Amino acid sequence: MWVTSSLTTALTPTAVALGNFDGVHRGHQQVVKPVLPESLAESLATRSLAAFPPAESRCPEDKSLLENTISESRDSIHKLSISTNFYATVVTFxxxxxxFFTGKSRALLTPPDEKVLHLASLGVEQLVMLPFGREMAALSPHEFVENILVQQLRAERVSVGQDFCFGYKRSGTSADLQAIAAKYDVEVIIVPIQNSEGERISSSMIRQALLSGDIERANRLLGRPYTLTGSVVKxxxxxxxxxxxxxxxxxxxEKLIPHFGVYAVRVAIEPAQNFSQDSTEFCGKEKNNLTENSLSHxxxxxxxxxxxxxxxxTSTTVEIHLLDWFGDLYGKTITVSLEKFLRPEQKFASLAALKAQIEVDSATARALFIGNG
Known part of the structure; x- marks a missing residue:
């Protein structure tokens, strides 16, 4: 997957999913889906079949032509799904x-490296992280579409969430984007707001759940366990x-740290990630090691x-004890999947009391994992 922060090095032409995508949650995944090669091919086939009259009014010639078109559409889906006519691209800021506007740092569900891995696992071919500053903030909705999407990214299709806003002072809506882009023959897909068990799926709701220790709710909204990836230090x-x-x-x-306490977790010991990086871009040569290879063990x-x-x-620490496993992890990168919140952090009267509680926590986690397979 190609990753860049410069429009001059972006691969074109593109099909673009546009947004912030912090967390790459279930809602984000639906926004990304329309720009993937398979979705583009299916859309083309659907438009081809739409030209035929309803089944009840088809003549024999229509039926014969329809059968040929269906066959050709299947071939098109196969060919387009493996072609590079358009780069499946996510554009974020x-x-x-x-x-930028508040001047306050923002804890992230998925720092850049994690975002790359999760997007790559979906089939995204390129991530363009646009530097957001005064110049970008001053662009009108029309200027953003013409200068960024049309001229520089050569976008053929754009996908956004229903609540997407863009341009100077967020003056442009998803409907505005669709109307402006139509003038340049750029198709815009507006993805409805996604819900889970009656609750809107959003990065804000996931942050709220994590900070309150409701890991099960956070994982449900994400569509996967929340993970912490980092290096093991002494x-x-x-x-x-x-x-x-x-x-x-x-x-x-910048990683968002969940509510203090004890969690049952699953841990992947990562192989070295294959990225090359300079001041503006880096390129992932392999599909997501995080979600495919290492998480199988x-x-x-x-x-x-x-x-x-x-x-x-006095300082915040993140410490993991692996059950029934021994080895040297110093210097290695591990990914920790948070499965269940067991209890809040507490102060014990003695180290002996602390040790006894760790034994209880370990037994609880072990029973949980045995029960869940």
Whole structure:
């Protein structure tokens, strides 16, 4: 997957999914779907078949021609799904526009590297992270369509969510985008707002769930477990002295940290990610290792997020104890999938009491994973 922050190095022509895509949640996935090769091919076939009269009024010649068209459409779907006529592209903004306007940093569900992996797993071929500054913020909706989408990205199709806003002071709506783009013969797909169990799926709702410890709700809205990916670094090795060695995880500074407490988790020990990077772009040579290869060998464990009040800790730490697994993880990258929130962080009267509780937490997690297979 090609990733760039410069329009001059973007691969064209494109089919573009437009938005912020923090989390790459179930709603985002529906916005991405129309720009993938398979969806483009199906759309072409559907338009071809739409020219035929209803079944009850078809003459024999229509039926014969229809059979040939169906056969040709199937061939078109197969050919287009493997062609590179249009690059399936996600266009997003960096920093997030809200961060630019407020001047406040924004915790991310998916920092750039994670976003790349999740988008690649969907079949996206290119990610364009447009630098968002005064110049971009000043573009009118018409200027954005003409200058960015038409002239520079050579977009043939654009997909956005129903609530998408763009242009100066968010003055353009998804309907405006559709109307403006039509003048340039660019098709715009407006994807309805997605819901889960009567609740709107949004990055804000997922953040809220994570910060309150409702990991099951967050995972349902995401469509997958929330993950923490980082490098294992040396800690104080307190867990080892208690008989429960832990991996101390160093996360990207912008990563959203869930509610402090203890979680049942599954852990993937990652092979080195195959990316090349310079100041403006990097290229992932392999499809998502995170979701395809390494997650087939997940290790059960328990994780504590917090400040370790029992030993008067002051800084936030993320520590994972793998159940029934031993090995050297220092320097390795691991991905931790949060499955269930077990309990809040608490201060114990002694290390012995802490050790006893870790034994309980480990047993609870083990029973959970045995029960779920």
């Amino acid at each position: 960096n920093p997030h526009p809200q961060e 800690g104080q090795q307190l867990g080892r002295t208690l008989g429960f060695p832990t991996a101390n995880l160093q996360l990207p500074s 997940l290790l059960p464990g328990v994780m504590n997020i917090g400040c370790r009040p029992t030993v008067n800790g």
